[in-house]
Amino acid sequence: MVAAIHSGDEATFARLVEQHRHELQVHCYRMLGSFADSEDMVQEALLRAWHKRESFQGRSTFRAWLYRIATNTCLDALAGPSRAREVPMAADSGGTRSSMAEIPWLQPYPDHLLDAAAPSDGQPDAVAIARETIELAYLAAVQYLPPKQRAVLILRDVLGWPAPAAAEALEISLPSLKSALQRARATLRTHLPEQRSEWGPSTHPSDEERAVLRRFMEATERADLKTLTALLREDARQTMPPEPFCFEGRDAILAMWTPVMIGPEAWGDWRTVATAANRQPAVANYVRRHGEPHYEAVNLDVLRIENGLVAEITTFGPELFPAFRLAARL
Structure with a gap:
């Protein structure tokens, strides 16, 4: 593999990286x-990998080198x-859940593309697409952390990288890595929903969630x-990134609807189509x-459902419909 990568054969290199894109x-x-x-960054990363191909010496896996x-x-x-100005300051929220309205660049990720990225359950890196680390609440909470x-x-x-491998990838010392991880975990806890510790690690929406979604769609129509x-x-709460609106409580949401x-x-007249984003039911x-x-x-609603009720709705604009293979008109 090292020889093939160093050879400068673009077709061979493209075949190797495509497995991990x-x-x-x-x-x-x-x-x-x-x-x-993320689409722009993966293109840039693979371009950098091509230009730095001779730095791959086989001491780690090709996948780890790409990561x-x-x-x-x-x-x-x-x-x-531009991004430095946008990232919110990591701060103690005083026990109040953070609002996704505070993350104007937040966007959903289509489940059909997560399926393309997910390894089989038997592979050690299957956790990389696990639901608990791809849901919108987790993604929003991560955005409060400083980049490193x-x-x-x-x-x-x-x-699940070992500490030495992560420290080497980021070019920091092990003590610095451990300190950064402790601070990151502490900050994350202040921004996640209170009941998140009880969420299951299921990969796809449960039967109960799908049933709630169907009732939600029928009632909307x-x-x-x-x-x-x-x-x-x-x-319940509804937010609409990139707009700063945040509707707190069922009464506020219904007053808007x-x-x-x-x-x-x-x-x-309303029409709805079921879809899925970030391993969550969506419409x-x-x-x-x-x-x-x-x-x-009109828009795309991603739902967080707890105990048979809609706890959070994150609404996105129709410009994302093509990524979800959704028609612009019915």
């Missing part, structure tokens, strides 16, 4: 929180002036606010305005 993009996504940025390059590519991007702490946490706690009320937890669903200012919403022949894409 999807999982490297998921890694970049965890680092950056943005699906669009090292991808991690440092993301760190370089996060050190840039974020990289340490992902390499150690998500990918009927503009059935009574059923939607029953499906929302009292302390009501005029667009019923009454003289209602947008029209694409379409509306047919009065007098129009087609249903046009």
Whole structure:
């Protein structure tokens, strides 16, 4: 393999890296929180790998070598002036859940692409696509970490790298790595939902979650606010990255939904399509305005469901529909 990589044969190199492209993009996504940025970063990382191919000496696996390059590519991007201004300060939230509205660059990741990145259950790196480290709540919490702490946490706690390997990849000492990991874990705990420790490690939405999603979709299409009320937890929250809006509580959410669903200012007839993002149930919403022949894409809702109720809705714009293989019009 070393000889093949050093040979400068682009076709051979492309075949080797293509086996890891999807999982490297998921890694970049965890680092950056943005699906669009992750596409750009994995391209940049693979370009760097080509130019640095002679640095691969076979002392680690080719996969680990690529992860090292991808991690440092993301760190370089996060050190840039635009992303540095965007990253929130890591601070104690005083027991209050952080809002995804505070992460304007947050985007969902289509499940069909996670499937392409996921190894079989028997492989040691299957955990790399585990649900508990790809859900939106986890991704948002990770964004509060300084870039180097974020990289340490992902390499150690998500990918399961040994401490010496992670320290070498990040070019830091073992004591520095351990200190960064402790601080990262402490910060992460302040930003995750209170009940996260009880979430199961299932890979895909459960039967209960799918049933709640179906009821949610049917109620939306009927503009059935009574059923939607029953499906929302009292302390439910809805956010709409990149907009700064945050609707806290069931009453606030329903007050926002009501005029667009019923009454003289209602947008029209609603149609929904089930999908999945970040291993969470999701729904694409379409509306047919009065007098129009087609249903046009409106938004994408990613749901966090706990104990049979919707606890959180994160709403994204229709510009993401192509990534989810969703039509712009029905």
